[in-house]
Amino acid sequence: MYALADCNNFYASCERAFEPRLEGRPVVVLSNNDGCVVARSQEAKDVGIGMGEPAFQCRDRFDRHQVVVRSSNYTLYDDMSRRVVRSISEFVPDIEIYSIDEVFLDLRPLGNPVATSLCQTIRDRVKQWTGIPISIGIAPTKTLAKLANRIAKKDPTTHGVFQLPKNDPDRALALDSVDVGDVWGVGSRWGARLRGLGVRSALDLARMPVEDLRKRFNVVAQRTALELRGVVCQDLEDVAPPRKTLVRSRSFGDMVTNFEQLSEAVANHAVRAAEKLRSEGGTAGQVSVFFSTNRFRDDLPQYHGGGTVELLPATASTPIILREAMRLTRFAWRQGFHYKKAGVMLGDLSFGEIQGGLFNTQDHEHDDRLMAALDEVNRKMGAGTLRPAATGVTAKGWRMKREHCSPKYTTSWRELPFAKT
Numbered sequence: 001m002y003a004l005a006d007c008n009n010f011y012a013s014c015e016r017a018f019e020p021r022l023e024g025r026p027v028v029v030l031s032n033n034d035g036c037v038v039a040r041s042q043e044a045k046d047v048g049i050g051m052g053e054p055a056f057q058c059r060d061r062f063d064r065h066q067v068v069v070r071s072s073n074y075t076l077y078d079d080m081s082r083r084v085v086r087s088i089s090e091f092v093p094d095i096e097i098y099s100i101d102e103v104f105l106d107l108r109p110l111g112n113p114v115a116t117s118l119c120q121t122i123r124d125r126v127k128q129w130t131g132i133p134i135s136i137g138i139a140p141t142k143t144l145a146k147l148a149n150r151i152a153k154k155d156p157t158t159h160g161v162f163q164l165p166k167n168d169p170d171r172a173l174a175l176d177s178v179d180v181g182d183v184w185g186v187g188s189r190w191g192a193r194l195r196g197l198g199v200r201s202a203l204d205l206a207r208m209p210v211e212d213l214r215k216r217f218n219v220v221a222q223r224t225a226l227e228l229r230g231v232v233c234q235d236l237e238d239v240a241p242p243r244k245t246l247v248r249s250r251s252f253g254d255m256v257t258n259f260e261q262l263s264e265a266v267a268n269h270a271v272r273a274a275e276k277l278r279s280e281g282g283t284a285g286q287v288s289v290f291f292s293t294n295r296f297r298d299d300l301p302q303y304h305g306g307g308t309v310e311l312l313p314a315t316a317s318t319p320i321i322l323r324e325a326m327r328l329t330r331f332a333w334r335q336g337f338h339y340k341k342a343g344v345m346l347g348d349l350s351f352g353e354i355q356g357g358l359f360n361t362q363d364h365e366h367d368d369r370l371m372a373a374l375d376e377v378n379r380k381m382g383a384g385t386l387r388p389a390a391t392g393v394t395a396k397g398w399r400m401k402r403e404h405c406s407p408k409y410t411t412s413w414r415e416l417p418f419a420k421t
């Protein structure tokens with residue numbers, strides 16, 4: 001048996017976890033620069049706010065229904081996600097982190113009869129320990145666990161945990177209640193084609209001849225149908241494939257026209273990328289910088305600048321990566337454009353290997369110790385406490401628009417929540 005644990009309305013639930021007064025009220029979270037709706041509480045869904053709707057089109061409805069609007073606070077969501085995962089793994093050791101708010105669980109070593117009650121316990125504990133409500137679907141394959149999770153979410157009588165029935169008629173009923181477009185991996189494109197062939201529900205898809213599916217679509221569709229029949233085709237992927245690149249980039253809150261602001265933005269991305277790389281125990285053999293104008297503004301001249309240099313030896317040192325990123329920025333900078341976006345990419349990454357050999361020097365060791373001290377201070381005192389001056393000292397126009405952002409409750413001492421007595 002597999003299970004899929006999925007956080008309900010994750011970003012909205014994170015906002016609520018530290019602000020209980022938001023319970024029962026419609027809450028939405030906006031994308032970067034407060035652009036579009038990317039998460040909705042159930043109440044916000046109920047008043048007809050659509051996923052992905054531009055915020056400015058929703059203003060009237062926000063006012064009318066007193067919707068609580070928040071800018072996205074990924075620092076908080078990432079940390080809450082880690083807490084949820086840690087709580088779940090107290091109960092089930094074999095897990096696959098599928099996305100920021102979804103975890104697959106391998107229940108096979110634990111035995112069948114306990115599955116529902118175990119998952120009910122997990123659900124209660126996660127809520128108690130993190131404040132995040134989750135739903136769990138239990139079934140013999142990952143595709144079916146996804147489907148069972150859908151039912152757990154939609155049907156209040158399940159109390160958030162649903163195990164797919166074992167007997168044929170009940171299971172068929174469950175599969176028939178799910179639209180074919182909502183089956184994991186089918187999506188809107190295949191969904192439309194399948195509907196054209198008279199395949200409307202997950203049950204119809206499970207009953208299609210698999211050879212037919214392979215010929216008309218591909219092996220993925222064939223595998224999906226087999227999984228819907230209860231044949232395991234995908235096991236847990238315990239290790240994520242090592243990343244090949246690490247990118248930090250953002251669109252600016254306002255367009256940027258001067259060099260100082262652009263280089264500050266690039267410096268911030270470089271510093272954050274290097275930090276992230278160290279936290280994963282990696283080194284980069286390459287650093288790239290890119291920045292560009294707004295391609296939707298055809299009334300303005302367009303320019304894409306940037307460049308790449310090799311790092312030898314490979315490194316995760318902030319001063320080295322920053323120095324190269326600044327050099328690239330100076331080289332590619334052109335005056336007279338309105339820049340909309342900038343970023344830094346670290347490439348040629350390696351993980352967990354000792355960078356031995358010819359170019360390893362005393363300096364390298366010194367640098368490692370310096371970076372370890374830097375990371376430790378920032379971990380204890382809050383991100384950005386110690387940082388290169390190139391990243392700037394004041395809030396500037398290039399920063400993201402986040403007019404409705406909640407505090408970083410769990411990762412910054414300065415922003416800890418207060419309990420009034």
Ligand SMILES: [Mg+2]
Nearest residue numbers: 006007009101
């Ligand atoms: Mg979710």
